[in-house]
Each structure stands twice: as C-alpha cells, then as structure tokens.
Amino acid sequence: MSGLLPDVPYRDYQVNAIYSFLQHDPELTFSNIVLQGATGTGKTYIMKKFFEYNPEFISVWLHPIELVSWKPLMQAILRSTQQKLKQLYPDIEAQEYDPLDVEDPYQLLTLLESVLEEYSKVDMKSNLIIIFDGLDKLQDLDASVLFKLMKFLELLPDEYNIQLKFVYLIQDSSILDRYASCLLPTIVFPRYTVDEVTEILILTRTNDLINSDAFRNCILTQVIDNCDDDQFCKVAMNFITLIIQAFHPYTGNDIDTLNDLIDFKWDQYIEQITKENILDPVALYRSTSKIFISTEDNLGDDDNDEDVGADEENNGKEVFQTYELSTISKYLLIAAYICSYLEARYDSSVFSKKSNIKSGRISYGRRKKKEVNPRYLAPSIFSLERLFAVFQAIYPVEFKTESGTLSSLREDKLIKANMEVFQNLAELHSLKLVATAVTKNIDFLSPKVKWKVNVPWEIINEISESVKFDLGLYFSNLHD
Amino acid sequence: MNVVEFAEAQKGHYKIYPPLKKRKMDHLSIPFVKLLHGNETITNLERRWELYHQLHSHFHFKVDDIIANIETDLKSEIFDILFNRKDSKDKECFKTLFLLGSDSSTRIDLPKSTEDLLSVLIELTPKESPNVRMMLKRSMFKLHTAAESDQQNLSLKEEEQNQLDNDIQENKDVIDEADYQDFGDVSYDLTFVENFKKKYGKNINLVFNFKDVDSINFSTLDNFLILLKSALKNQHVDISLVFNINTNLSNIQKNLKQSTIRLLKKNYHKLDVSSNKGYKYGNRIFQSFLDTVDGKLNLSERFVQFILDKMANNTNHNLQLLTKILDYSLMTYFYENPFSVFIDPVNVEVLDDTYLKLLTSCPTFMFFIEGLLQQNAPSDEIMNLLTNKNKNLEEFFVDFLVRENPINGHAKFVAKYLEEELNITNYNLIELYKNLLNGKLEDYLKRWPKCKEQLMNLKFEPVDTIFQELFTLDNNSGLLTQALFPLYKSNIEDNLLNWERSLPSLNKESHASKEVMFERSVGPILSELFKLYREASANINLYDFYSAFRESVQKELLLPYIDCLRKQDEELDKILEPNSDTETVDKITLALFMQTIFEFEHMGFIKGQNSKNYDFVEKCIWRGI
Secondary structure, three states, X not given: OOOOOOOOOOOHHHHHHHHHXXXXXXXXXXXXXXXXXXXXXXXXXXXXXXXXXXXXXXXXXXXXXXXXOHHHHHHHHHHHHHHHHHHHOOOOOOOOOOHHHOOOHHHHHHHHHHHHHHHHHOOOOEEEEEXXXXXXXXXXXXXXXXXXXXXXXXXXXXXXXXXXXXXXXXXXXXXXXHOXXXXXXEEEEOOOOHHHHHHHHHHHHHHHHHHOXXXXXXXXXXXXXXXXXXXXXXXXXXXXXXXHHHHHHHHOOOHHHHHHHHHHHHHHHHHOOOOOHHHOHHHHHHHHHHHXXXXXXXXXXXXXXXXXXXXXXXXXXXXXXXXXXXXXXXXXXXXXXXXXXOOHHHHHHHHOOOOOOOOOHHHHOOOOOOOOOHHHOOOXXXXXXXXXXXXXXXXXXXXXXXXXXXXXXXXXXXXXXXXXXXXXHHHHHHOOOEEEOOOOOOOOOOOOOEEEEOXXXXXXHHHHHHOOOOOHHHHOOOOO | OOHHHHHHHHOOOOOOOOOOOOOOOOOOOOOOOOOOOOOOOHHHHHHHHHHHHHHHHHHHHHHHXXXXXXXXXXXXXXXXXXXXXXXXXXXXXXXXXXXXXXXXXXXXXXXXXXXXXXXXXXXXXXXXXXXXXHHHHHHHHHHHHHHHHHHHXXXXXXXXXXXXXXXXXXXXXXXHHHHHHHOOOOOOOHHHHHOHHHHHOXXXXXXXXXXXXXXXXXXXXXHHHHHHHHHHHOOOEEEEEEEEEOOOHHHHHHHOOHHHHHHHHOOEXXXXXXXXXXXXXXXHHHHHHHHHOOOOOEEOHHHHHHHHHHHHHOOXXXXXXXXXXXXXXXXXXXXXXXXXXXXXXXXXXXXXXXXHHHHHOOXXXXXXXXXXXXXXXXXXXXXXXXXXXXHHHHHHHHHHHOOOOHHHHHHHHHHHHHHHOOOOOOOOHHHHHHHHHOOOHHHHHOOOHHHHHHHHXXXXXXXXXXXXXXXXXXXOOOHXXXXXXXXXHHHHHHHHHXXXXXXXXXXXXXXXXXXXXXXXXXXXXXXXXXXXXXXXXOEEEHHHHHHHHHHHOOHHHHHHHHHHHHHHOHHHHHHHOOOOHHHHHHHHHHHHHHHHHHHXXXXXXXXXXXXXXXXXXXXXXXXXX
C-alpha cells in the first residue's frame, strides 16, 4: 500500500513521481508529463485517485479515442478548458468562444490566450491540468500531434494566473521513442506480476462478486445459512484465484481480460454452489471444472454445444449445413481451392478417370518437389471453366439406379453446370468466399474474368471434412 | 444533356430488349391444350383451367399470408429483444443483437419516446462507414436531427399548452432556452452524447443498425465499437447494436478483436432472420400446399425427394424455391393430366367413356382386378367393373374420388402431435412426408428420444390407393429438373446440333415464302459451324477452321438462296455483281463465318483473340475435360 494514496497497491514509485512532478506552483510543474504503460496497469486509476485525494488541483479529462482526429481534439481542449473555468469561477464575466471556430492550432492558441487572459483576474497562480487519457488511441494519430501539443504550451504566455499543463497517458512505448529527443518526463508503469494481479483482483472484485444479484439469488434459493460474510468472501476469492490460475497462460497479466472472464464465469460458477460444497473448495472445483477449460469468448458455439448434446444421433444430418453452405457450394469452394493452389498442368493426371489419385511421384510425373508449399502462397487465379471442370470431377453423384441396368444409362454420370451451380457460385461470390481478380466493374459473362478462392486452409479443411472429402490427399507430397 | 442521359452514358453495360413478335394465339385465351388425344371437350378444358386457377390463387394467398407473418413475427421479436427485456446487469455493456442471414432490409421499430427517454435509430451502411470519423460524424448527425425534431414536437405541444396556461410556464421555457445556449455547441463527436442529458433533458436509447456488416471494414468496425464503449460510461445512455450479417457468426468472430468479442458477448442475442433456417416456415408452406390440394393430391416419393434435394442445394432462398417448385408441379399436373379435372368431385358429371377407358389401364386398378381374380370374386362383377356395365366402374371411381388421402391426413396428424404433445418444432415436414411415403416414419421419428415412447400412437402403414397415380404430383420425366434448373450450355449445344427439333416445322405451312424455304434448307449457319467446332481441338486455327467451314457449306443449296435474296436486295446484288458463282460463295461464306465466330464469342463458346495471336481462338473449355 502506498503511503501517499490509499487503495493503490504496488505503485509507490509511480505515485511518488506524480507527486513530485505535479506541484501547485506552475513554475515548478512540468508542462508535459507522460505516463506510459500497457493497458490495465493503473495509469487512469491512479490519476483519478490522485485528483480525488488532491482536490485542489484543477483537472480536465480528455479521451482522444472519442475524438478521432486532431481537429476535434483541439476543439475539445478549448471547450473543456472554457467549461471548467466557468464552473470554477462563475463570478468572472468571461466571453464565450465557440470551440467549433478552432480550425487549426494557431486559432486554438489565440482563443485560448483570450480565455486565459480573462480568467487571469483570479488571485492565485494555479495549474489547469489536462489529461489526455490514451493519446495513442486517437484514430488519426500522426507524428506531429504530440509535437503540436508539446510545443503549444511554450507559446502560451506565462504571465497568466491560470497555466495549462498536459499529462499524456500512453500505452504504446514505441510512440515515445520518436520523441526521445524532447526529454519528456516519463513515468513508466510496468505490468503487474501474477501475484500482484491476483491480489489486485481479489481486492477489487470480491465485494462485487458477492454482492451480485446472481449470488444473492443463489444463496436464497439454496437456503445457505451456514456461512458468514467472511466465508462468502473466501468463495469469491477462491474463484478469482482459480480463474487466474486457469487462464493466466491465455491472458497474461492483462487485468481487463481477466475481469471479463470473471464476469462470464461467475454466473456459471455459482450455479453449482450448494449448501454442501460452499465450504468445500475442492468439491466445488470438481463440479465446476468444466468452466475452467475453455475461455468461451466466441459468439456462436453456445448453441452448437446444446445441439450436440440434444441430438447426437442425427449428427450426420446436421453436418451438411455447417458453415451454412449447401453441398454444391461446398464442393464448388473446394474446387476453387484446388484451382487456386494446385497447378493447372497436373489437373489431367490428378482428376482424369484413368489415373486414380496415387500418392507419390507417379501421380504428378517427374518433377522437383516444390520448395514452398503452395498453400502458404497467395491464391493464384483461374478461369471459370477450370473450376467447373474440377468441380465436375470431384462432385460425387449419387446413382439412384443399379449400375448395368438400362435406366442407369439415362442418368448423368457427372454433374453438369446447371442453374443451381451458378446460383451457388453467385452466393459464394457474394459471401466473398471466392473473388474475382479485379473487383470493379466485373463483367461476369466475359470469359476473361479470372477468379480466385478467398478462404484459408483451415476453413477449407473444415468444409471438406463436413462433406467427407479428403482434400489433404490432393495436397500430400507437395512439401515436407 | 440532361441528367438521365448523362447517367445513361456513364453505364458500363446496357440492356437491350429486342422487340418480341407476339405469337399468334388461338382465339382461346387458355394456354392449356386439349388432352385425351384432342378429344377433350372445351368445357372440360375450361374447367381444368378454372380449377387450376382456383387452387393456384388459393395457395398463393396462403403463402403471401405466411410470408407477411414472418415479417411481423420478426419485427416483434426484434423489438422484444431490444426494448422489452430488462436485464438486471447494470454493468456497462452493449445490448447486442445479431441478425443472421439478414438482407439488411429488416426495419426496426422504435418505442415511442417518452418524457425522459428518447430512442434513436441510427443506421449505418457500409458506404457510410469508410472510417471511424465518418461513422461517428454520421451517427451523431442522425442523433442530432432526431433530437431536434423531437424537441420541436415537444415545444409545439408545449406551446399549445401555453396558450391555455399561464406565464409561469413561459418563464420556464425561457430558462430552458438559456440552458440550451450554454451547451449550444454541437460538434459531432461523443461529447454530444455526453452532454445530451444536459441539453435535452432526456435519457437516450441509441440503436445502431449496422447494415451489411460483412462489407464494412472490420478493423474500422472494431475501432468504432471501442469508441462507442466509452459512451457507455454515461449513466443516461443505453446503446444497442444490431448487426445484419449475411455470412455467419464465425466470420464476424474471426475478424473482430477478442476483447471486442468479449465486450459484445456480455449481453447478446442471436436471431435468424433468413426464415429458411429451421423448418418452421417451410413446414407451413408445405402444409398449406397440402391443404390447398384438398388432401386429394398425392406427392410421389420421387417428387418429395426432388424438393428436398433442391432445397438442400439452396441455402438462401429456400422458401421461394419451395413455392416455385410446388407451383410449377401444380401447373404441369393440370396441364398434362386430363383427370385433374376430377380434383373437384362436382366435375364427376363429365366423366364419360373416354376417361373410363383410360381408367381401366391404371396399374393400381389392374392390380386390384388381379386381386379380385385371385379371391375368386364373381366374374360378372369383375366384367361389370371392366366394361362399366351398369355404370359400375364409374361408381367405383367416384367412390374413390371422395376419399381423403390417408397420407396427407396422417402427415398433418403427426405434425400436430409432434408440436402439441411433444413440443418438437425442429422437424421437417417435407422429410416427414417422404418417410411416410416409403414407410420409414419410425426411423425418422426415432431422432427425438421423446418420440420413441410414442411411436405406437404415430404408427402408419402406407397403403396403395386405387387410382392414386392419377392424382400424384411427380417428377418422373425430369420435367421439373429441366424447367427449373436448366443446363445452360448443354441445352444450347443440343439445340444447335438438333436445330430441326427446336425450330418450328414448315411443312404444313403453305404460306411460308420461298425465301424462308430456302433459308430452312440451308439450315442455321451457327449449327453448321458448331458441328465443326465440336470436332476441333481446344485451340482453333481460324484459317483452318474457315477452310473446313467453306468445304462443308452445301453450295447447291446456298446458291439458289443467294439468288433469291439478290432479287430483293439491291445492295447485295451490287456487291456480288461482278463475281462468278464460286467467288460469290466464297464471299458469302466468309461473311457468314465471321459473323458466326463473333456470335460464338458472345455465346461463350470461344474466347476472343488475345492480343498476341490473331490466328487462333481458344475454346471456352478446360483442357477438354
């Protein structure tokens, strides 16, 4: 615990530094101060606390992330300064300037000068500290923004009684490297260690958790009356430690992510709490161990899990809707993938009926092994006819009649490109799973249009598995 | 140049509709033709047509109804999720709704704004969202206009009140206005949201409707969401996000940052809008079709299988496809089956010998007679049936006509049972129907563990009804496959090869001019050349191709045709004047050849010349596969 600020653990050095950089006397305070540290290292929290315990400082918070580009940032500086001063000194008759007049740094300067001049009537010299919370989150950040802000203060005359001071909170240390020559006073906030993270989370979240509605309901419904508050706290603390232990390899020391996970899992966790296991952490862990297995930070899977549980038997039926594509679409996509990643000159040996797929050199003829697996390269383009040819070769047609009978002669041996195929191709294109080589003014009817596939190996593999098509076979022996 | 013309000139491509000559119609306006070898009476034909029309319009009336219902169902569902569910969570998070399979046309209804709450719908299309700044600006602008118009409405009301009320109210108004001026600046960024409460004195409920999310740059979207997140810290702001997704969730998930996903996940709902997922609406349409045909028509197993196959092949427009197939099958049935007129039992009065003769040759009927023979039924009874003595056959037929189709009835029964007794809604009625037809209902129902115990109640033995083939929709000739899912290229190829089949025959028409006769004897040049094209290799040397073509043209047929044309066309005559016969033929064939080659190019048979080599054209095929 810091002696200077309560509720701020493990940050004594930083807090001391802030105290020494920020003084009441403008003469002694640096104009620009940088606080640098990754997200979740307590920069904002500490600054908030600092102003909370030192209310005599005048502070204004700006959030560059909301302001998007430098112009709104400049406008925000004027607007917030004006508002703050008006709020502090309502007695002083000051003229209002429209912040929207600020079109460039110079206008900001002139307007600010006149604002500050009017408020110079106050007795005491004091600082107005503007905090840029997350300056590097500004959307249109360029190298000159920070320069402009830094040098801006030097242009303001120092005889005014109100002096502006800027504090920048920055996450990315590489940005600061650009300004190394400016000798900005920088306070670095290192990441917390695991133990520190654990302690901080326990400190901040325990009360939250046991006061949550879900937990209260749980206690009421389960009629748990054998515990006191301390024991409830222990349950929550135990849960937090479990979360950290389980997900630390995934989250690192990122407090935000851990917080999110705690939120997600807590409801699930307390569902398992009963009167018997609330005092027995091991039993509780056993019954809830499932929730510590996956992070579950995906959107779709909840339903799928239920489906699998509900009707395992007709799993086979369900697959043909995976990825929400029809079978034809899937085969088209697979064909497109083959077209994009296998060279055209081997098509005849791979797909013709005469030579079945053989592994090894025979199937591709004598040649050198490729140095790079084509899957790692960008997809090459192909013409539509080739796609249809490959598609025809790989699409399995179900024969309804017995082979050898007369009626089997009437059936098509191969799928032909009919309306359905074209429809599905169009669908794939609008899903951006296949793309054309040029994107503008496409004339789909022209034979010159070249196509390419737009999905990575992982997805195509998943798709081909869903139709039980061994795509890997076509790509075996291509690389080591 | 006016605007329309200018826009026209900027187009990359044009559509030209050739003027269609209207084919001379018979004086009959009914497109049906007489069946029974042309012996069908006109009244029967008309009845058939009327009956078809009745059923068709009835069916479509119902389909429209169902589709309209989908819309309203959906709207209320969205409304429910967005505005009615009070979530206990007081954490800062978005209310997220993913509309899957949406075409972004779903409108979102807003609750009426109240004294202290203003709901604003902000729609963002991919075009409006090139970057975060523009997105923010646009949305804030929309919020501002909405707020202003709301304000105006309110002040109008207030003014009305003021006229009745006293001065105090006015005073208050003045104060209000002063307040507005304090925060009069409107910069289109989040400070507007922040100061909203101060300015308008209301809480806001922002609903962002992201249209066509897949086309929005994902990193932009991601940044925008992070930006919006910081607006959540204001107590008076509620933000709901609606994503119209037409790919799938995993696509979204892969493209957004994990932290954003977690943020969205805190309070999210999914809704499938595409109306083809799940079988609810498909079932309803199919059911209404069964109802429409009055339970009289059967669907053959092959036909049902066809529907299932085609629906599996088409993920996005399932309902339209289903309606289309059912429609078409109904039409063909009425078009080709003379017995269709008896779908309405009233029409039984027109039953006469021509129909009865056909009846006796029905396989099911013959089977029935065979059965009678085996059971040693009295022979005169059988003879009566076969010869329609004493109208025996007629009565027999009518007897079957008024019977309900047991399969349709049972399908409905099972569906109702599943839904009401067992609460199973994810069954596919079409698949169920198919299983009913081939007697495998039990296998189908076994999927649901709940059903296993109830199998006895739902048991069904398919029975052959006599004369059922007369009232069955089928796809036996592949007609539906051809008509609904035509093969483009092979159709063109077939027709080119057998042009005699597809062009109307001229034999009977005596009034055809000599010119047309000649033209026909030469045959379409396209198909002549196509025959050569078929034999050529993938790369065609144009000159060789031309020589072959010249040889193949039948000069003795071509020459009289040219002569005939020359008499009518002076210009042609002028060009060909000084030439001998061989030269004429050469000239004409060259012209025809060039014309045909270009047509081939447009038909997609050959690729046009590439810049390097003008001697060759390439076939639009892949290596002869």
